[in-house]
Structures are given as C-alpha cells and as structure tokens.
Amino acid sequence: xxxxxxxxxNPEDALRNGGLQFCRKDPDVExxxxxxxxxxxxxxxxxxxxxxxxxxxxxxxxARIHFLIFCVGRIVHTIAYLLRLKAPxxxxxxxxxxxxxxxxxxxxxxxTTPYW
Amino acid sequence: xxxxxxxxxNPEDALRNGGLQFCRKDPDVExxxxxxxxxxxxxxxxxxxxxxxxxxxxxxxxARIHFLIFCVGRIVHTIAYLLRLKAPxxxxxxxxxxxxxxxxxxxxxxxTTPYW
Amino acid sequence: xxxxxxxxxNPEDALRNGGLQFCRKDPDVExxxxxxxxxxxxxxxxxxxxxxxxxxxxxxxxARIHFLIFCVGRIVHTIAYLLRLKAPxxxxxxxxxxxxxxxxxxxxxxxTTPYW
Numbered sequence: 001x002x003x004x005x006x007x008x009x010n011p012e013d014a015l016r017n018g019g020l021q022f023c024r025k026d027p028d029v030e031x032x033x034x035x036x037x038x039x040x041x042x043x044x045x046x047x048x049x050x051x052x053x054x055x056x057x058x059x060x061x062x063a064r065i066h067f068l069i070f071c072v073g074r075i076v077h078t079i080a081y082l083l084r085l086k087a088p089x090x091x092x093x094x095x096x097x098x099x100x101x102x103x104x105x106x107x108x109x110x111x112t113t114p115y116w
Numbered sequence: 117x118x119x120x121x122x123x124x125x126n127p128e129d130a131l132r133n134g135g136l137q138f139c140r141k142d143p144d145v146e147x148x149x150x151x152x153x154x155x156x157x158x159x160x161x162x163x164x165x166x167x168x169x170x171x172x173x174x175x176x177x178x179a180r181i182h183f184l185i186f187c188v189g190r191i192v193h194t195i196a197y198l199l200r201l202k203a204p205x206x207x208x209x210x211x212x213x214x215x216x217x218x219x220x221x222x223x224x225x226x227x228t229t230p231y232w
Numbered sequence: 233x234x235x236x237x238x239x240x241x242n243p244e245d246a247l248r249n250g251g252l253q254f255c256r257k258d259p260d261v262e263x264x265x266x267x268x269x270x271x272x273x274x275x276x277x278x279x280x281x282x283x284x285x286x287x288x289x290x291x292x293x294x295a296r297i298h299f300l301i302f303c304v305g306r307i308v309h310t311i312a313y314l315l316r317l318k319a320p321x322x323x324x325x326x327x328x329x330x331x332x333x334x335x336x337x338x339x340x341x342x343x344t345t346p347y348w
Binding site: 009010011012013015016017036040044047048051060 | 263266272273276277280283284313316317318319320322323347
C-alpha cells in the first residue's frame with residue numbers, strides 16, 4: 001500500500017501506519033466523509049419512512065417503485081460524488097431520491113390524519 | 117443570487133456556480149451543518165424510541181405529550197441555533213427535547229425487563 | 233471548571249463561558265465528535281436491522297447473542313477511541329460489532345427472497 005496516499009484522523013492510527021506525518025486531512029477522504037454524511041442524512045430517514053409506510057398496507061408494486069427510485073437515486077448520487085461527475089448530476093440524483101421520501105411522508109401524514 | 121454569499125464544499129459545484137474561489141468554508145454554512153448534525157444525533161434516536169414506545173400501547177394522550185414536547189423543543193433548538201439566540205436558549209431547548217426521549221427509553225426498558 | 237480546557241463551536245456559547253477566544257477547535261473535542269459520528273454511522277443502522285430482524289421471529293437466544301456482541305463491540309470501540317488505545321484495538325472492536333449487523337442483514341435478505 002503506497003504510504004504517500006495515507007491519511008488518518010487519529011494519531012494512534014497514523015503511528016501504526018507509517019508515522020505521525022500521516023495524521024492529516026486528505027481532500028479525497030474528506031469527499032468520502034461528505035458522501036457518507038449525506039447518506040446518513042438521507043438513508044436513515046428513508047429507513048424510518050419506509051418501515052412506517054410499509055405498515056400502511058400499500059400496493060406492493062407501488063411500494064417497490066418507491067424503494068427502487070430511492071435506491072437508484074442514491075447509488076447514482078454516490079457514484080457522482082466519488083467520481084466528481086459534472087454538476088448538477090449529483091444534485092439531480094439527490095432530488096430524485098427525495099421524491100419517494102416526500103411521497104411516503106405525505107401518505108403517512110394522510111393515513112394518520114384521523115388520529116390527530 | 118449574490119455570488120459573494122456563495123460557498124461550496126465540492127470544486128465541481130463551485131465551478132458551475134461562479135468559480136473555484138467559492139470552494140470554501142463559510143461560518144453560516146458551518147453553523148447550519150452543526151444544527152443539522154445535532155438534528156441527526158437527536159431526531160434519529162427519537163424516531164426509533166418513538167416507534168418502539170408506540171408498540172407498548174401507551175395512553176394516546178401521554179404519547180402525544182411526549183411527541184409534542186420533543187417537537188417543540190427541537191423547533192426552538194433549530195431557531196435558537198440559526199438565529200444565534202443568546203446562550204443558554206439552545207441548550208435549554210436541547211435538554212427539554214431530551215426529557216421525552218429519556219422517559220420513553222425508561223418505559224421501554226421497564227416493559228422489557230421480564231424478557232431479560 | 234478550568235477555563236483553559238474550554239472549547240466552543242459557537243461564539244454565543246463562548247461569550248457566555250469566558251469569552252470569544254474559547255470559540256475554537258480542540259483535539260479532544262474533535263476526537264469525541266469522531267467517536268460520536270462513528271456511533272451514528274453504526275448504531276442507527278443496527279437499530280433498524282435489529283428491529284426488522286426481531287420481526288423474523290428469531291430464536292431469542294440467537295438474537296440475544298447478536299445484540300450482546302454488537303453492544304460489547306461498540307462499548308470497547310468507544311473506550312478505545314476516547315482513551316486512545318493502541319491500534320488496532322479500536323478497528324478490531326469496530327469489526328466485531330459489524331459481524332452481527334452483517335448476519336442480521338443477511339437473514340433479512342434471505343427471509344424476504346420469496347417477495348422479490
């Protein structure tokens with residue numbers, strides 16, 4: 001593994017892998033961290049929305065379309081982020097993945113209206 | 117949109133929006149990111165706790181009070197964060213929103229005691 | 233509380249606690265933030281996987297083993313992170329905690345195969 005490509009956030013990791021000079025920030029690592037953070041911001045709410053939405057007894061076909069759009073949108077988002085694809089590829093993929101989330105949130109809100 | 121207010125974390129976004137000099141950190145953007153991160157740290161656990169708590173068949177009125185306190189606390193937290201309200205407004209809102217979470221966690225622990 | 237140990241991300245918090253010079257980054261605070269972020273990246277998916285896995289009617293003993301390994305792994309991970317234990321203690325604890333997550337994800341995928 002080429003040491004020149006190494007970067008560690010923690011000194012104890014750098015010490016084990018070449019020395020303290022590798023306890024540093026690296027633009028590519030920061031990019032991965034931003035992609036990962038965006039995943040957390042979007043995928044975790046999707047998991048919650050998808051679970052509650054599934055309890056509303058939706059049409060399996062409609063539910064599959066929701067999950068598929070989100071899944072494809074997020075995969076394209078990750079590829080666009082890591083390969084630095086030309087803007088606005090990443091933003092479009094992000095927005096597409098948001099659509100099924102908004103749709104599920106709306107359906108959950110409508111289904112729970114009687115209990116407000 | 118005034119270009120002087122722009123800041124992008126990714127060079128490909130800056131290139132499309134005025135130039136590479138806008139690939140930079142901005143104090144207001146960092147503030148929003150901190151508020152968003154705090155939301156993740158608190159709202160995601162709430163969603164899990166709230167879902168499990170709801171399966172314990174709680175009194176709907178008591179459950180509503182739990183959810184309402186959390187909701188108001190988090191909205192005040194976000195307003196206090198983004199408008200830089202005088203400390204400790206934000207911390208108090210944060211702590212108030214934690215109360216229903218602790219209460220729900222405690223009730224879940226108590227309800228599952230027989231199965232330990 | 234010794235003021236020399238203080239660090240705040242927000243100027244309004246620093247102003248209330250000694251002055252603007254304490255609006256700064258601190259290596260120990262950054263370390264805690266990294267540990268907390270790693271918790272979010274791992275514990276939130278575990279909560280989702282654990283909830284869905286529990287609906288598959290697993291053997292309570294097997295489920296307990298899954299949850300216990302994750303729990304111990306994450307506690308060791310946090311201790312190793314905050315006490316800067318020698319590498320690769322932290323990475324090993326992280327990997328051990330991943331095992332029950334992979335196992336649960338696999339069992340969920342297998343159980344849902346008929347509905348694909």
